[in-house]
Amino acid sequence: xxxxxxxxxxxxxxxxxxxxxxxPTHRIAKLEYSRDTGDNVRQCxxxxxxxxxxxxxxxxIKRLFGKDMIGLWTRDLxxxxxxxxxxxxxxxxxxxxxxxxxxxxxxxxxxxVLWLEGIREVPGLLLIFIAALIMRLPLSRRAAGAALVLGLxxxxxxxxxSYTGLLAAAVAASFGLHLYQPVGPALGLALATERxxxxxxxxxxxxxxxxxxxxxxxxxxxxxxxxxxxxxALRWYYVIGGTIIVLSALVFWxxxxxxxxxxxxxxxxxxxxxxxxxxxxxxxxxxxKEILGSFCLLVLVDYFGWGVWQTSxxxxxxxxxxxxxxxxxxxxxxxxxxxxxxxxxxxxxxxxAVGYALIPNPxxxxxxxxxxxxxxxxxxxxxxxxxxxxxAEELNPTLAAGVSFDHxxxxxxxxxxxxxxxxxxxxxxxxxxxxxxxxxxxxxxRMHTGPEPQPAQELAMAE
Numbered sequence: 323x324x325x326x327x328x329x330x331x332x333x334x335x336x337x338x339x340x341x342x343x344x345x346p347t348h349r350i351a352k353l354e355y356s357r358d359t360g361d362n363v364r365q366c367x368x369x370x371x372x373x374x375x376x377x378x379x380x381x382x383i384k385r386l387f388g389k390d391m392i393g394l395w396t397r398d399l400x401x402x403x404x405x406x407x408x409x410x411x412x413x414x415x416x417x418x419x420x421x422x423x424x425x426x427x428x429x430x431x432x433x434x435v436l437w438l439e440g441i442r443e444v445p446g447l448l449l450i451f452i453a454a455l456i457m458r459l460p461l462s463r464r465a466a467g468a469a470l471v472l473g474l475x476x477x478x479x480x481x482x483x484s485y486t487g488l489l490a491a492a493v494a495a496s497f498g499l500h501l502y503q504p505v506g507p508a509l510g511l512a513l514a515t516e517r518x519x520x521x522x523x524x525x526x527x528x529x530x531x532x533x534x535x536x537x538x539x540x541x542x543x544x545x546x547x548x549x550x551x552x553x554x555a556l557r558w559y560y561v562i563g564g565t566i567i568v569l570s571a572l573v574f575w576x577x578x579x580x581x582x583x584x585x586x587x588x589x590x591x592x593x594x595x596x597x598x599x600x601x602x603x604x605x606x607x608x609x610x611k612e613i614l615g616s617f618c619l620l621v622l623v624d625y626f627g628w629g630v631w632q633t634s635x636x637x638x639x640x641x642x643x644x645x646x647x648x649x650x651x652x653x654x655x656x657x658x659x660x661x662x663x664x665x666x667x668x669x670x671x672x673x674x675a676v677g678y679a680l681i682p683n684p685x686x687x688x689x690x691x692x693x694x695x696x697x698x699x700x701x702x703x704x705x706x707x708x709x710x711x712x713x714a715e716e717l718n719p720t721l722a723a724g725v726s727f728d729h730x731x732x733x734x735x736x737x738x739x740x741x742x743x744x745x746x747x748x749x750x751x752x753x754x755x756x757x758x759x760x761x762x763x764x765x766x767x768r769m770h771t772g773p774e775p776q777p778a779q780e781l782a783m784a785e
Contacts (some may be wrong), residue, residue: 347704376380379673399522402451402510405465406529406530407529407532407570408533408573411536411537412473412565413567414534414535414538414562414563414637415538415540415541415562415563417534417537417538418541418634418635419541419559419615421435421620422630422633423560424438427556430488431744432741435620437613438489438737439613440734440736441492442495443494445493445496445729446500446726447726448730456501457719460579460580461505461508461509461512461577461581462509462577466497466500466571467571468502470569471495471569471667472502474493475496476560476564476567477491477565478493478494478495479492479560500729504722506526507705508717511717519655519709520653520654521656523655524655527702528652532645534644535641535642538634538637539638543561545631597739600704600724601727602765603762604725605731606731606758606762606765608728609673609731609735611728613752614671614694618678618690618691618694621687622636625748626684626687636688640691643696647733651699655700655702655706660706660769661769664704664707664769665763665766666700667698667700668759670697671697671698672759672760674694675755675759678690679691679748680746680749707769708721
């Protein structure tokens, strides 16, 4: 780079400096050095900014779970995700085949299916007492035991020859399913920090959806290859799915017994007045659970004649979307809080129920079912709400009590809906479900978040 002449213009930052004609030689040399140094600094700054922008683009991929998730991929979280994957994979196979197994293989009516759904929820009513008996067992052992009972119960479906036998097998599997319901969220919360609760729960939900994709995908392929097989062949799916769930119990057993342990003793049973809103929302959740779940598929199978390959494909699509969206929904719960997340979820579910009541097109109803599955992921905000309100030693028994309140309604509502169908059709059932959801929205909007103040006197049942 040439020297600076007297009278020349020299750039200085964003401005230009004119060098006077009488400037001494040593000053010109200093200006020349400053100009060269400034140019180098600006070039380095531009290169550094370019590098930083490139790094930010790469790191942006990691924003799926946020910087707080860095370092949380421990051995325990990896084992939990594997176990959850195996359990949900087995359930994915069985959920895809169950309505066709009931209707086509066993020949039971839609009313009998609703009665079955109600009876199999009875163990949920007893969960508060069953959980009290095993509350002092390590969290990992409770998860393993629940998965074992669930897998063996589903395997027994392969031996069913009558409606009575179906009820017995369904109740056996239901004990395992309901034992796991409070344990699953407790495991996720035990693996999370204060700022990553929603994301961990969303991650496990996403893993479960991925497993459902694999299970339903395997079912879709197998059912297409065996379209001409007799309906009795559906029994083998229960053998395969039940065995995979039993394998998940062995993986859960690998978790350390100290996971989720707290210093203070946990009460075996907790029913407290200050958690009434949590109990009430769980009650409303149970009232709509079967209607927005199993009954949606039953409508497509019984009223529109869908086959296994169609229902399994629908479940596959729903699982794919749930897997992709669940992490972001978990982040939304962390960012916007349980109150707004639940309000949005319940609002979408109410509109979906109205859609099922008004639209007689199976393709549109299938699309609405996918929306229901995705919106239901935000219901994890209810467990986050319980975690915010309850102290650590009361969380597990509070979640268990919530499941029991859930089943007070989920046991009775299928019987009520089953009695309504001959008079109002399935459309009338969905109008009632929509009304119940709207009522729950009112209580969500009045929800207070944050730790619950500890009163002097509490209505509690504790050892």
